[in-house]
Amino acid sequence: MGMAVLETEDGPLDTFQIGSEVYQSLSREEQQETGKKWKLVDSAYPHWRHGLRKAITAVQQVAQVRAFATERLGGENLRRYTLAVRLSGNQKDLTLADFHRYLRYCGIRQVIYDIWLTDDNRIRRIRSHSITYRSWREPGRTVSSTSEYWDFGIPAALTPPSPDDIMTSP
Numbered sequence: 001m002g003m004a005v006l007e008t009e010d011g012p013l014d015t016f017q018i019g020s021e022v023y024q025s026l027s028r029e030e031q032q033e034t035g036k037k038w039k040l041v042d043s044a045y046p047h048w049r050h051g052l053r054k055a056i057t058a059v060q061q062v063a064q065v066r067a068f069a070t071e072r073l074g075g076e077n078l079r080r081y082t083l084a085v086r087l088s089g090n091q092k093d094l095t096l097a098d099f100h101r102y103l104r105y106c107g108i109r110q111v112i113y114d115i116w117l118t119d120d121n122r123i124r125r126i127r128s129h130s131i132t133y134r135s136w137r138e139p140g141r142t143v144s145s146t147s148e149y150w151d152f153g154i155p156a157a158l159t160p161p162s163p164d165d166i167m168t169s170p
Helices: 028-034 045-049 053-064 094-106
Strands: 002-008 011-018 021-025 038-041 063-073 076-085 109-116 123-132 143-150
Touching: 053 063, 053 094, 063 109, 076 123, 094 109, 094 123
Parallel strands: none
Antiparallel strands: 002 011, 011 021, 021 038, 063 076, 076 109, 109 123, 123 143
């Protein structure tokens, strides 16, 4: 689970994620109009519905190591791997097939991951970076996206939005 604030051209956008379910906050205008605070984002990360561990394991099968370094982060020596993931359309693994459909839907050809691991192979941080050639606002314009995840295993006091606060799809 996680909570993030996405910086967009229209201002900050709160995002809340539990497993494969991703919720985005509605604008003030939408909140006044609907009486709701959140909307469920249907198209977000369909490959995660198989579970994050399975998604990571599947992606490891097709990732190519581009760089390796040892870094000190938060007082800890970590191994940092930079991986490039390009998928073909004939994936036999269901998780990879869903991941490929998601990337194709978004117009993404490649995802670059930076993964920081401890000596006992625990993940400390993940960064993903992609460029989409399919801008929803301006066709033909590229859009860059970078996501970072950290503090794995730390207890969180987040609770999912109440069903009364979620806008239903039309």
